[in-house]
Amino acid sequence: xxxxxxxxxxxxxxxxxxxxxxxxxxxxxxxxxxxxxxxxxxxxxxxxxxxxxxxxxxxxxxxxxxxxxxxxxxxxxxxxxxxxxxxxxxxxxxxxxxxxxxxxxxxxxxxxxxxxxxxxxxxxxxxxxxxxxxxxxxxxxxxxxxxxxxxxxxxxxxxxxxxxxxxxxxxxxxxxxxxxxxxxxxxxxxxxxxxxxxxxxxxxxxxxxxxxxxxxxxxxxxxxxxxxxxxxxxxxxxxxxxxxxxxxxxxxxxxxxxxxxxxxxxxxxxxxxxxxxxxxxxxxxxxxxxxxxxxxxxxxxxxxxxxxxxxxxxxxxxxxxxxxxxxxxxxxxxxxxxxxxxxxxxxxxxxxxxxxxxxxxxxxxxxxxxxxxxxxxxxxxxxxxxxxxxxxxxxxxxxxxxxxxxxxxxxxxxxxxxxxxxxxxxxxxxxxxxxxxxxxxxxxxxxxxxxxxxxxxxxxxxxxxxxxxxxxxxxxxxxxxxxxxxxxxxxxxxxxxxxxxxxxxxxxxxxxxxxxxxxxxxxxxxxxxxxxxxxxxxxxxxxxxxxxxxxxxxxxxxxxxxxxxxxxxxxxxxxxxxxxxxxxxxxxxxxxxxxxxxxxxxxxxxxxxxxxxxxxxxxxxxxxxxxxxxxxxxxxxxxxxxxxxxxxxxxxxxxxxxxxxxxxxxxxxxxxxxxxxxxxxxxxxxxxxxxxxxxxxxxxxxxxxxxxxxxxxxxxxxxxxxxxxxxxxxxxxxxxxxxxxxxxxxxxxxxxxxxxxxxxxxxxxxxxxxxxxxxxxxxxxxxxxxxxxxxxxxxxxxxxxxxxxxxxx
Amino acid sequence: xxxxxxxxxxxxxxxxxxxxxxxxxxxxxxxxxxxxxxxxxxxxxxxxxxxxxxxxxxxxxxxxxxxxxxxxxxxxxxxxxxxxxxxxxxxxxxxxxxxxxxxxxxxxxxxxxxxxxxxxxxxxxxxxxxxxxxxxxxxxxxxxxxxxxxxxxxxxxxxxxxxxxxxxxxxxxxxxxxxxxxxxxxx
Numbered sequence: 004x005x006x007x008x009x010x011x012x013x014x015x016x017x018x019x020x021x022x023x024x025x026x027x028x029x030x031x032x033x034x035x036x037x038x039x040x041x042x043x044x045x046x047x048x049x050x051x052x053x054x055x056x057x058x059x060x061x062x063x064x065x066x067x068x069x070x071x072x073x074x075x076x077x078x079x080x081x082x083x084x085x086x087x088x089x090x091x092x093x094x095x096x097x098x099x100x101x102x103x104x105x106x107x108x109x110x111x112x113x114x115x116x117x118x119x120x121x122x123x124x125x126x127x128x129x130x131x132x133x134x135x136x137x138x139x140x141x142x143x144x145x146x147x148x149x150x151x152x153x154x155x156x157x158x159x160x161x162x163x164x165x166x167x168x169x170x171x172x173x174x175x176x177x178x179x180x181x182x183x184x185x186x187x188x189x190x191x192x193x194x195x196x197x198x199x200x201x202x203x204x205x206x207x208x209x210x211x212x213x214x215x216x217x218x219x220x221x222x223x224x225x226x227x228x229x230x231x232x233x234x235x236x237x238x239x240x241x242x243x244x245x246x247x248x249x250x251x252x253x254x255x256x257x258x259x260x261x262x263x264x265x266x267x268x269x270x271x272x273x274x275x276x277x278x279x280x281x282x283x284x285x286x287x288x289x290x291x292x293x294x295x296x297x298x299x300x301x302x303x304x305x306x307x308x309x310x311x312x313x314x315x316x317x318x319x320x321x322x323x324x325x326x327x328x329x330x331x332x333x334x335x336x337x338x339x340x341x342x343x344x345x346x347x348x349x350x351x352x353x354x355x356x357x358x359x360x361x362x363x364x365x366x367x368x369x370x371x372x373x374x375x376x377x378x379x380x381x382x383x384x385x386x387x388x389x390x391x392x393x394x395x396x397x398x399x400x401x402x403x404x405x406x407x408x409x410x411x412x413x414x415x416x417x418x419x420x421x422x423x424x425x426x427x428x429x430x431x432x433x434x435x436x437x438x439x440x441x442x443x444x445x446x447x448x449x450x451x452x453x454x455x456x457x458x459x460x461x462x463x464x465x466x467x468x469x470x471x472x473x474x475x476x477x478x479x480x481x482x483x484x485x486x487x488x489x490x491x492x493x494x495x496x497x498x499x500x501x502x503x504x505x506x507x508x509x510x511x512x513x514x515x516x517x518x519x520x521x522x523x524x525x526x527x528x529x530x531x532x533x534x535x536x537x538x539x540x541x542x543x544x545x546x547x548x549x550x551x552x553x554x555x556x557x558x559x560x561x562x563x564x565x566x567x568x569x570x571x572x573x574x575x576x577x578x579x580x581x582x583x584x585x586x587x588x589x590x591x592x593x594x595x596x597x598x599x600x601x602x603x604x605x606x607x608x609x610x611x612x613x614x615x616x617x618x619x620x621x622x623x624x625x626x627x628x629x630x631x632x633x634x635x636x637x638x639x640x641x642x643x644x645x646x647x648x649x650x651x652x653x654x655x656x657x658x659x660x661x662x663x664x665x666x667x668x669x670x671x672x673x674x675x676x677x678x679x680x681x682x683x684x685x686x687x688x689x690x691x692x693x694x695x696x697x698x699x700x701x702x703x704x705x706x707x708x709x710x711x712x713x714x715x716x717x718x719x720x721x722x723x724x725x726x727x728x729x730x731x732x733x734x735x736x737x738x739x740x741x742x743x744x745x746x747x748x749x750x751x752x753x754x755x756x757x758x759x760x761x762x763x764x765x766x767x768x769x770x771x772x773x774x775x776x777x778x779x780x781x782x783x784x785x786x787x788x789x790x791x792x793x794x795x796x797x798x799x800x801x802x803x804x805x806x807x808x809x810x811x812x
Numbered sequence: 813x814x815x816x817x818x819x820x821x822x823x824x825x826x827x828x829x830x831x832x833x834x835x836x837x838x839x840x841x842x843x844x845x846x847x848x849x850x851x852x853x854x855x856x857x858x859x860x861x862x863x864x865x866x867x868x869x870x871x872x873x874x875x876x877x878x879x880x881x882x883x884x885x886x887x888x889x890x891x892x893x894x895x896x897x898x899x900x901x902x903x904x905x906x907x908x909x910x911x912x913x914x915x916x917x918x919x920x921x922x923x924x925x926x927x928x929x930x931x932x933x934x935x936x937x938x939x940x941x942x943x944x945x946x947x948x949x950x951x952x953x954x955x956x957x958x959x960x961x962x963x964x965x966x967x968x969x970x971x972x973x974x975x976x977x978x979x980x981x982x983x984x985x986x987x988x989x990x991x992x993x994x995x996x997x998x999x
Contacts, residue, residue, distance in 0.1 A: 008867060008891045029897035031867045237866035239971030239996050241978070248978035250969070250995045256982055261991070264957040303983050320961030320989040323954070328991040329998055333966055341964065342992070343945045348969030348981070350996055371941045375969075378911040386919065393924040400919035401938045402926070407907050409860040409873050409880060413974030417891070418866035422975070428858040428873035428880050433914025434931060438970070439977035446984045448939035459947040460960060463987040470980075478976035518979045537888055551890050687898045689864050697911040698902045791998055 005565040006196070006232035007419025007557070009549040012037040013230030013582055016188050016195040018181075020049040021071060021202030021212065025056040026686045028200075028236045032059070035198075038230070045184050049074065050202060051681055052711065052761050053746040064181055067750045068681045068759060068796040069206055069639035070171040073649070075215040076162035076636060078182050082222050083156050087186035089224030092578075095604075096569050096612050097221045097621040099152040100141040102132045107149075107632075109158065112652025114631045122657050123325075123787075129626040136281040139618055151624040155218070158633045166648040170636065172750025172757065189223040192579040194230035201238060202683075205794040207658040209786040211634035214625060218634070221621040227569030227598070227612060229548040229582040237418040238690070240408075244416035247521055247558070252328035256519045257295050264321040269313035272296070273511075278617040285619035286599055286610040294509040298517035302481055305468030310513055318463035327659065329790040330356055331783050335661045338365035346373040348438055349405060353381035353388075354691030354767050357781035357792045360735050361665035363388060366398065373401040373445075375438050380693035381767040381776065389768055389775075403441050406431030413439070413475040414534040420557040422525055424534040439473035447471065476532065483526035484509065484517025502528045505560055521558040533561075544583055544594045552595070562596040568612035569621070575603030629787040630657040638671070639796035640784040641732075643679055643757045645672045657787035666783050667733040669798040676732060676798035678716070679759040682777050692765030696773065707810055708766040708774025710739040710801065716758040717743040720801060727804040727812060730762065732797055735779030737762075738807040760801065764794075772811030852882050859886055862900040863972060867891060869900050873907075880907045946988060966992035 011017065011034035025032045036059065038044035048060035049071075057063035066074055082088050093099045106128035108115040116125040131139035132149075145152040164175045171178075188195030197220060203212040217226075217233055225231035237243050248256045255261060259276070266272040273293045280287040300314035308314040322328065330352070336342050338361055356362045366372065366385050374383050381388065386396045410431040416422050431437065436444075446469055453461040470477065484503040489496065492508050506523035509515045517523055526532050533556035540553050550563045557563055564570070567584045571577050575587025585594040587603050601610045611619025624632045637655040638647055646653060653671060660668075669676040687704040688695040695701045710730055712722070722728060724743045729736050739762060750757045766774035782797045855874035862869045870886035883903040887894030896903075916934050917926040942965070949964035967985045985993050 028865050028867050030869050030892045030895045030900075033893070033895070239866065240861075240863040240868065241866075241973060241975065242971035242997050243866055244975040245971045245973060245978045245995055246997045248975060248982055250971075250973075250978050250982055250993065251997060252991055252993045255986070256979065264954065264959050267958055303987070317958070318960070319986055320991050321957070321959045322961075322991050323959070326991070328963075328993065330968070330994050333968075333992045333994065336963075336992075337966075342966060343949060343964040344941060345966035345968070345992070348967075349972035350969040352968060355996075355999055370945070371938075373938050376913060378909070378913055387924060394922050397921045398919075399921050399941070400917075400926075401934050402913065402917040402919070403934075404913035404915060407912075408863045408972075409858075409883075409903070409907055411974070413976045415861055415868060415974055417868040419891075421868075423861060423868055423870070425861040425870075425974075426858050428860055428875050429878050432912065434916060435912070435914055437977065438973055439980055442977065442980050442984060444935055445938060445942070446980075446987075448935050449942050449988075452939055452943045458943055459950045460952065460989070463960075463989065467983065467987050469983075473977075473980070475974065475976045478979055482975060482979055518983075522975070539890070549890075554890055689899055694906060695899060695902075697909050698905050700905075701898060701902055704898065789998060 004232060004234040004419050005226060006234055007421065007563055008417070009034055009551065010229055010232070010564065011035055011196055011198070011234070012041065013194065013548050014038045014044050014196040015042060015193045015230060016045040016047065016185055017198060018047050018049070018185055018195060019056055019060065019198045022198055022200035022236055023050060023054045023056045023683065024198055024200070024236055025059060026054055027684050029686060031236065047181055047184060049181065051747070051759050062180065064173055064177045065748055066171045066173050067752060067757060068679055069642070070636070071203065071212045072208055072215050072634045073162065073167050073170050073636040074173065075219060076159050076634070077164065077167035077178055078185065078219055079155070079215070079222070080159040080162045081182040082186050082189065082219065083159070085186065087189040088222040089189050089191055091572070092224035092569065093222060094143060094145065095573065097623050098618065099150065099623055100143050100145055101151050101620070101624065102140045102142060102147050103149045103151060103154055103624060104128055104130045104132055105149060112635065112650025113656060117656060124629065124657070126626060129632045138282045155623055155633065161649055169753050170647050172752050186223065188225060191224065192581065194228045194579070194582065195223060195225050196231055196234055198234050198236055200236040202795060204789070204791050206796065207640055207655045207784055207786050207793045208637055209791050210628060210788040211630065214628065215634040218623050221623060224578065226621060227564065227566035227584070228578065229564065229570070229584050232564070235418065241415035243418055243420065244414070247416060248519060252322070256299060257521050259292060259296050259299065262316065262319050262321045263324050265324045269316040272316065280617050282618060284609070284611055285617065286614035287617050287619065288614045289617070293511040295506070295517070295520035297511040297513060298484060298509045298515045298520065301487060301513055301516045302518040303468060304466050307466035308513065314513060315463070315466065318466065327790055331659065331661050331785050331790055331792060334362050334365050335663055335783070337368055338663060338665065340368050342369060344369055344371040347382060348375045349377070351380045351382045351691040351693045353385050354693065354764065354776050355778060357778050357794065358666060358734050358783050359776040359778040361663070364665070367396045369398045371399040371401070373403070375403040375405045375441050377405050377407060378694065378697055379769055381769055384769060404433060404435035405438050405441070406435040410435070411437040411475070414479055421555045422522065422534045422557060423555050424532065437473060439475065443470055443473045479532060479534070480526050481516065482518040482522045484515060484523050486514065487516050488514050490514060497528070502526055504529070524560050525556050525558070542593065544586070548582055548584065550595055560596055562598060564595050566598055566612055567595055568598045571603065573604035630655055639793055641669045641676070641782055641796065641798040642671050643677055643798060644753060655787065659785040659787055659790050661783035665734070668782060669733050673798055676800050678799050678801060679757060680730065680732070680780060680797050680799045681759060681761045681795050682764050682781065683761060685763045685765050688763070688765035690765065692767060696765070696767070696770040702770070705765065706773060708737070708739045708762065708777065709742050710760050710762045711742045711744050711747055712760045712801070713747045713749055713758060714743055714745065715749050716760065717741065720803065722803055727807040727810060728801055729804045730780060730799050730801050732780040732799045734782070737777055737779055738774060738804060738809040740810065768809070774810045855881060862896065862903065864899045869896050871896060871900060871903055880904055942988070950989065961989040961991050963991065965990050969995050971996040
């Protein structure tokens with residue numbers, strides 16, 4: 004989140020879209036309701052299905068899965084045409100005034116530079132005209148025909164009410180209602196918050212969904228202010244922390260890039276990844292990347308990393324340029340026999356990755372598999388699942404008992420970037436151990452083997468700075484970072500081994516160690532482990548908006564609202580003094596930690612507010628994504644229509660689509676699969692359901708796999724509530740119990756009726772008789788920026804079942 | 813005295829509930845009799861965090877004789893103010909579930925069952941498989957460029973891990989040369 008959970012109470016309008024917050028983040032909803040009760044905030048819920056979130060919203064707007072960009076594109080058009088944007092903010096804090104290169108173009112669904120052969124763009128034309136110093140030229144009047152603002156208006160001129168209504172299935176009335184209500188937050192003393200979750204990310208246009216909302220929030224001046232922001236409601240119980248530590252193929256801790264084969268040396272890596280800006284008013288914070296990378300390498304290899312050996316850069320694996328090593332590709336390669344062995348920790352891919360039949364089959368090709376889990380599930384026991392003969396499956400299995408969270412101590416990071424400590428209640432039960440301890444032991448055994456017997460390329464393994472045992476707080480300290488030699492900082496002497504006070508002292512010369520620059524400042528000599536803090540004191544200014552600066556610690560540097568320099572004018576005075584985030588008075592900032600301590604812009608010594616962007620401005624025109632600098636509507640990979648009104652390009656031209664004999668797909672408007680399926684979680688079950696199905700009363704509350712459908716569809720198929728049904732896609736079939744409900748309504752899409760149904764995915768065969776993986780239906784296609792699969796839209800058909808074997812009736 | 817939630821928490825804190833209530837002016841005798849029968853009497857209170865969504869509600873674990881006998885919401889966490897959803901409310905059931913794996917298990921190739929094996933034996937066996945696979949499948953160079961990686965091995969998970977565990981897992985996997993490295997954030 005750019006903001007944080009409690010801040011939601013400060014909003015004037017919550018746009019909840021691609022999320023069912025009341026059911027999947029239940030406890031946070033009190034802050035939405037508080038905004039409503041105490042400030043009269045509006046709540047808008049945009050989601051295909053009516054749910055408990057909708058029941059508490061002022062209005063619910065159902066839209067067809069996968070049409071959010073059309074929906075929001077219409078809002079951008081509305082905002083610009085009706086001049087609802089916050090003019091001063093847009094002119095000064097966004098790149099609206101930047102002049103785009105004349106080589107840039109857009110025609111019929113494609114931007115300039117598309118290469119159809121490898122489905123990617125040469126982005127060199129997505130750039131700005133620059134002056135002699137390489138700084139983008141600007142037209143502050145926003146009149147130049149190629150200024151970003153003009154191009155933005157041009158791009159969304161096609162997103163009129165007729166077209167948007169036709170493709171989304173939302174009435175023009177509902178569209179205008181949402182646009183008018185939300186656009187009202189463009190006033191300087193109003194703030195709107197966008198709350199989204201996997202309803203947005205799980206699409207082949209997922210990142211562009213979020214980009215569209217970022218454009219809207221920038222136009223309305225809602226970034227950096229209390230009650231505003233782009234607020235991802237993160238799912239998993241330390242997914243924020245695990246994302247920050249980048250347990251992801253393409254990045255290293257602190258969001259540094261994975262080294263690639265075309266950057267053979269550390270200098271090449273630094274040069275390719277460190278942005279340069281000659282605008283002295285732009286902080287361009289990522290220019291400090293080399294310091295963070297070297298400090299990380301020192302953390303990994305200790306004294307074995309030095310300037311001469313590029314701090315161990317050579318020992319790191321290099322991905323192919325453009326290589327994708329994510330889940331979808333991993334399981335495809337596994338299916339094709341290219342993966343020999345690996346480990347799975349506290350995750351259940353046999354339930355939660357698309358095309359489960361293929362995933363489960365793929366695992367049979369592994370020679371060995373190590374799993375750390377708290378209980379058996381569909382992944383640990385894939386080798387004797389219904390319908391297979393274990394005597395034909397070679398996979399050697401190692402199953403490690405992982406202890407429960409309450410049996411270990413450590414820190415986790417919540418969705419609002421707060422780093423929180425949890426204490427150890429008891430020793431781990433039985434022989435269970437923490438996953439940290441298990442990882443430490445495995446690596447120590449492997450290191451022992453390499454130390455004894457060399458083997459292939461032993462250097463990175465034997466040179467690792469690795470503990471003998473897992474002691475959480477030792478790692479917490481290393482994550483914050485410490486000095487590798489005696490260092491003086493502003494007159495204070497830090498000895499070798501002492502904690503660094505913040506990331507501003509990290510260096511690229513090997514004198515500092517830091518496992519994650521974002522967390523520097525979280526565990527200091529002065530204040531100890533700040534994740535443990537439970538101090539409720541706030542200044543009056545802070546208390547007004549509920550910042551809690553002394554409860555735990557958040558990254559970066561305990562700044563609770565990101566980009567908060569955009570919440571003030573150039574004199575450092577808040578747009579809305581009733582919800583001050585920061586304020587310049589008596590020659591200093593008060594309130595939250597300012598996003599850069601420089602004095603206000605008017606002093607001549609300030610910096611533009613968007614300090615993580617190279618040019619310091621919020622990006623309306625965003626040249627960094629794979630499929631375009633402006634979001635554009637494309638249909639989901641499996642779609643009930645053959646064309647849409649915005650262009651001839653039906654689908655995302657860069658979408659990642661996996662091809663194999665197990666990955667059959669529906670064609671557009673496929674008569675075999677005319678119904679749109681969306682999938683979602685439940686309140687009583689967690690995701691794939693592995694853990695929660697083991698709690699008797701949670702299972703009693705939600706006992707079996709069901710499919711929700713409209714009364715109209717049920718009548719068509721002669722189905723009544725409680726009937727067992729078969730839902731089928733090009734990839735598999737799933738048994739479920741029908742729920743016929745008003746919560747889903749048919750959509751009128753381009754003049755024809757399109758039905759949408761919804762299914763949870765919490766039920767698996769290891770709990771007998773409750774149903775099995777919904778993901779046997781879903782499609783192996785992903786977003787080109789993240790490769791997150793399109794769980795939220797695929798095409799299916801449904802019929803009454805004569806007999807079912809997966810569900811006890 | 814004016815009783816705000818903050819005052820209440822300040823006085824009751826952890827484990828000092830009854831003394832504080834007397835200070836606040838309550839007559840405890842009937843309550844004391846009732847409390848003598850409460851299962852959490854005399855228990856140690858430890859704060860942990862729900863392992864489900866990223867609201868990260870805190871809970872208080874009541875511990876007696878080395879066992880968690882009760883869990884409930886922690887009012888000291890400003891985001892939840894003591895609330896828990898159905899999953900968080902079931903925490904003690906999950907901690908003490910019969911379904912929990914409490915021993916390591918091994919499955920031999922082509923076997924139809926899990927076997928109990930010693931932790932040490934399994935560790936040695938797994939480490940040797942890791943080394944054997946890595947040594948055999950390691951790719952030093954590809955298309956004339958140094959890659960120093962092993963595509964044939966992978967790691968998945970986990971957003972269930974603490975920050976400290978994630979940091980170590982990342983370090984270890986890159987040292988092994990693994991690029992098929994992913995977890996729930998991408999799902």
